[in-house]
Amino acid sequence: MWIVKNVLRGSIMIEDLKVKIPAKDYFDLDKIGRERAEQSRQLKLAMEEGYLQNVKKSEPGSNEAVLVKEETRSEIKTRIEELRQVILKSPDKDTVIKALNELRTVLAGSKDVEQIRSDFDDLKKMIQTMDGDNGWLKKEFDKLRATFFDKEKDEKTLMKREVLELRKAVLDERQRSQVVLTQFNEFRDTLLKEFKGLLSGMIAAGPRMSMGEGGDSGAAERVRLTEVEIKARLKLLESKENELTANFEKIGKETQGTGDAGGMADLLGGID
Amino acid sequence: MCAKGVDIGTCFLVGAELKDGKEVFTMERDAFFSMPNEDFAEDMLTKAGAFYIIKGEQIYVVGEDALKFSMVTGNQKDYRRPMAKGVLNPGEEEAISMMEVLLEAVVGKPSYPGEVICATMPANPVDADFDVTFHRMVLERFLKKLGYDVKCINEAMCIIYSENPTVTINNEVLPFTGIAISWGAGMVNLAASWRAKKLLEFSCGRSGDWIDRQVAKVRSVPVSKVQSHKEKYLNFDRIDPTDQIMVALEIYYEDLIRYVITSIGQQLKAANATIDEPVEIVIAGGTSKPPGFVDRFKSVLRELGLPIPVKGVRHAKDPLKAVAAGALIAAISEEKKRKANAAAGGDAPAAAPAAGKKGGVPLIS
Numbered sequence: 132m133w134i135v136k137n138v139l140r141g142s143i144m145i146e147d148l149k150v151k152i153p154a155k156d157y158f159d160l161d162k163i164g165r166e167r168a169e170q171s172r173q174l175k176l177a178m179e180e181g182y183l184q185n186v187k188k189s190e191p192g193s194n195e196a197v198l199v200k201e202e203t204r205s206e207i208k209t210r211i212e213e214l215r216q217v218i219l220k221s222p223d224k225d226t227v228i229k230a231l232n233e234l235r236t237v238l239a240g241s242k243d244v245e246q247i248r249s250d251f252d253d254l255k256k257m258i259q260t261m262d263g264d265n266g267w268l269k270k271e272f273d274k275l276r277a278t279f280f281d282k283e284k285d286e287k288t289l290m291k292r293e294v295l296e297l298r299k300a301v302l303d304e305r306q307r308s309q310v311v312l313t314q315f316n317e318f319r320d321t322l323l324k325e326f327k328g329l330l331s332g333m334i335a336a337g338p339r340m341s342m343g344e345g346g347d348s349g350a351a352e353r354v355r356l357t358e359v360e361i362k363a364r365l366k367l368l369e370s371k372e373n374e375l376t377a378n379f380e381k382i383g384k385e386t387q388g389t390g391d392a393g394g395m396a397d398l399l400g401g402i403d
Numbered sequence: 404m405c406a407k408g409v410d411i412g413t414c415f416l417v418g419a420e421l422k423d424g425k426e427v428f429t430m431e432r433d434a435f436f437s438m439p440n441e442d443f444a445e446d447m448l449t450k451a452g453a454f455y456i457i458k459g460e461q462i463y464v465v466g467e468d469a470l471k472f473s474m475v476t477g478n479q480k481d482y483r484r485p486m487a488k489g490v491l492n493p494g495e496e497e498a499i500s501m502m503e504v505l506l507e508a509v510v511g512k513p514s515y516p517g518e519v520i521c522a523t524m525p526a527n528p529v530d531a532d533f534d535v536t537f538h539r540m541v542l543e544r545f546l547k548k549l550g551y552d553v554k555c556i557n558e559a560m561c562i563i564y565s566e567n568p569t570v571t572i573n574n575e576v577l578p579f580t581g582i583a584i585s586w587g588a589g590m591v592n593l594a595a596s597w598r599a600k601k602l603l604e605f606s607c608g609r610s611g612d613w614i615d616r617q618v619a620k621v622r623s624v625p626v627s628k629v630q631s632h633k634e635k636y637l638n639f640d641r642i643d644p645t646d647q648i649m650v651a652l653e654i655y656y657e658d659l660i661r662y663v664i665t666s667i668g669q670q671l672k673a674a675n676a677t678i679d680e681p682v683e684i685v686i687a688g689g690t691s692k693p694p695g696f697v698d699r700f701k702s703v704l705r706e707l708g709l710p711i712p713v714k715g716v717r718h719a720k721d722p723l724k725a726v727a728a729g730a731l732i733a734a735i736s737e738e739k740k741r742k743a744n745a746a747a748g749g750d751a752p753a754a755a756p757a758a759g760k761k762g763g764v765p766l767i768s
Contacts, residue, residue, distance in 0.1 A: 159442075375504060379454040381429075382466050382508035383418065388426030388721070390565060390728050392419075396735035398578055399564060402599050 133160040133168065134186040135178070143182055145173045157186065405514040406738040407551075408521045408730025410558065411506070411542060413486040413589030413612065414689055417724055418509040419731035426731065428724050429509050435501050436469035437481045438462050456504055463497070465505060479627055488608050489525040489590035490538035503545050513550040519741070520551040521734040523558035523726055525592050529666060531608035554737060557604050559583040559594035561729025566719050568596075568683040582713075584663070585726055586688035588612050591663050595676075605670050607663055611690035614659060618651040639695025656696070660703045671710045681714030687725035691718065 137143050137152040144151045148171050152158045160168040168174060177183045408419040411433075418429040438444060440462045448455050453468040464472050473482035485492055485502040492498045510520065522542060527534045539555055546553045560583065568581025579599035585592040588611040595603040615633065619626040632648050642653050684704075686697055697718045704716065719725035 157443075375500060376457045377455070377465075377504055377508070378449065379508060381511060382454055382505065383416070383429035383431035384467075385427060385429050386724075388419075388428055388724060388728060390426050390720070392421060392426050392565075392728060392731050392735055393424065395564060395567065395732045396739060398567070399599055399732060400736040400739050402578070 133188045135183045136186050138184050139182055147171050147173050406519045406734035407510055408727050408734050409510050410523045410727040412587050413489055416505055416509045417727035419727040431466045431509050433486055434469045434484045436464040436472045490535055499541055516550045517552045519734045519738045520546055521554045521556045521730040523561055523730050524555045525590050526557055526604040526606045528606045528608040556733050557594050558726050559585045559592040560601055561726045562685055562687045563596040564729035564732040565725045566685045568685050570680045570682055572680055581683040583685045586690035603674050607666055614655045617655045622648055622651050637693040639699045660700055664704055664707045668709050678711040681712040683714055684716045687719035687722045691722050
């Protein structure tokens, strides 16, 4: 396996290999033969110029696919577990950010995470700028909405409803504290489903840190409750790991009928 | 008025609800296509705009996209269906999980907890060694889990509700009185009704899929080719005698019609039915869709006859949606009864319309 990534915004055509790699896409050069790829001058140039990035190059003949997958999975799991522990034991903002950065480093070459990197960055900034005011929340969800709404049939359309509901809740001053917390946790669950648990700790930490900085008398108690809730939710999420994940919420072709269902129902109901 | 209907068919799932007072149907192919969840499979499907489910190391493309992928790849083996012969496919290990995902995606979540949904169920077959209890229990439980108040309803009775066949006795028109036959992909379902009261129900374990298999066998062609040929070209008014698949389709269609009419006669006789007034027969379902089907049915009916008088045979206005429409009507009726009962301070409403006292004596003795 020799995976390279086109880091440009346009496609790269490597003429002497007859290979075209779309913008931001990945390609396994071993598919066209390791030896042939290594002899390509254009490929070499593209790598030197930084147009192509080496993601993974393993020894020829090894069972790379399985090894890479397992190795990455194992490392990611370890890091996530470390992150969880950090969040559960210490809600300190700097510690969380440090752990998140470590996790990002591990995931740097992962294609899945690549898709959500920008969101990841934005969420990180969100934590850094927390000042006890919930105004940041509205901005974040506006950004997320722009990201997820404009992609037709995107795998993240599941989040559409969640984001709307949450946004509504954030803007509702009367129910702010309790509803935001509840909705925020639901939103976190949706994200976790989508991102396979990678962002769990960070999202959970958000409301806790916000409350801590608010400094009201009930904060300590709520922090304890939130920790219990986090543990319960993490357990629930772990148990859901093997469940189905669908990229749709609604399916099917919609058509309008010409019948009078209401009238027929009245007729049916009127029979004694 | 919130209430929904859903036709859980072997070939299609059809949801029905009212939106702004208009019937709205959501239709999806009841199928999936499995492939390994390899490096770029998910990306490829996302780019293709396909709907899919990931489960462990497998990706399942669902609905209409499943058929497209099967056709494009020429891979028939991995084109799978959660239902067979009108019930959950006993030979398909993913049948329940796939059906649940598809069902939820078609009907959605209830508008409020306890919203009524009428789900169609087949009757027990007269010619196959299985019953529909497991099928009914699994789907009923799942819809309840989603938050619906579930009413299971015979799919042929749904046609009675949506098409409203009538009988006139002494100038009095009796609604919802007649015989309905639902020609699905897996089964043929029949119900006889008198003023919305179900008098008789049964199913035959052969229908459209059976025809396809028989034709494929005698013509040595893939079942998918027969299906495609049937859906595109079959017209009983214009059978090309040089087209061997068409000729075989015509033969097996007629055989199926004979089989069903014979079964109806046997069941009516077994029930000691004494119906004096001529009744109307309404036909619906995907297998009845080819042009000329109803005329062919009438022709065989004239030849074989039934032990009850028949005043006419007609096709449902929309044969693919008549069952779902009837399920919706039953659901709305149920919901209205509840509201009326609640307003009157009563308890739970009656589950189904009662048999009429008007318009005659009991029909089956």
